């Protein structure tokens with residue numbers, strides 16, 4: 001558009017010069033003036049083309065604008081209109097965030113994932129008033145949190161296609177194995193998430209924030225300190241307790257792996273943990289198992305392994321197996 005305007009201006013200028021006085025143009029000073037004006041217009045025309053600007057200024061605004069347009073051209077599910085995509089603000093290791101991601105993956109809804117640094121308080125607070133993840137920001141709507149509310153919103157709103165999920169079945173057998181494994185999983189995972197190369201822990205401040213916010217059991221006495229006592233201990237001590245649990249991995253792994261065979265009989269099929277197809281049971285169960293896949297040496301039985309791989313495909317969320325710590 002700018003180029004057209006410049007060409008028009010150029011034509012008008014030439015016409016005006018001709019119309020005004022051919023004789024005066026013959027004077028060297030007038031000719032120099034006209035040549036200078038044409039030169040200036042050529043530079044402006046070159047600058048207005050994105051190629052010229054980019055080659056001159058490197059990663060310029062023109063290049064960045066193109067990046068944004070490229071995102072807008074991604075294919076969309078039914079109901080997605082305009083250029084804005086839903087945004088999910090997450091930590092990668094967070095099982096609640098995985099819950100929210102599953103439904104987007106299963107419904108193949110294009111969205112942008114925003115990995116927040118673990119010490120970033122401003123971003124979530126600006127969105128929902130506190131430090132929390134996951135957070136969903138739909139274009140033109142208020143941001144929301146609570147993983148299962150996000151799942152419900154995306155599953156039930158006809159704008160995102162027909163609902164996929166059956167209700168939770170409140171299975172006590174799944175809760176029971178969860179209770180038997182939760183402590184070992186926690187002690188194995190916490191020292192690992194800050195060792196793995198995860199986006200929320202890319203900077204030291206992110207790792208320190210995680211240590212500060214997640215008190216862990218005394219490796220000798222087994223008691224988890226009160227929050228105030230934990231804060232008073234300081235970073236060196238936090239680290240030493242995390243390290244002690246990391247060193248204790250073989251014993252913790254043996255304990256966890258001894259329970260995993262009991263999961264085999266609980267898994268209905270590789271497509272759903274409970275009979276009747278995908279349900280909120282999968283949202284909760286797969287989210288935990290995906291985070292647990294960061295534990296190197298975890299030995300799921302064949303049914304659990306097949307389930308994890310299939311759910312990873314359906315939800316489009318990679319397991320950590322290839323980068324387990």
Ligand SMILES: N[C@@H](CCC(=O)N[C@@H](CS)C(=O)NCC(=O)O)C(=O)O
Nearest residue numbers: 094095096131132133134146147148
């Ligand atoms: N009930 C919430 C729990 C979410 C939650 O606890 N998220 C953790 C991350 S895994 C969190 O944001 N904790 C606060 C923090 O990290 O400071 C949900 O289901 O979404």
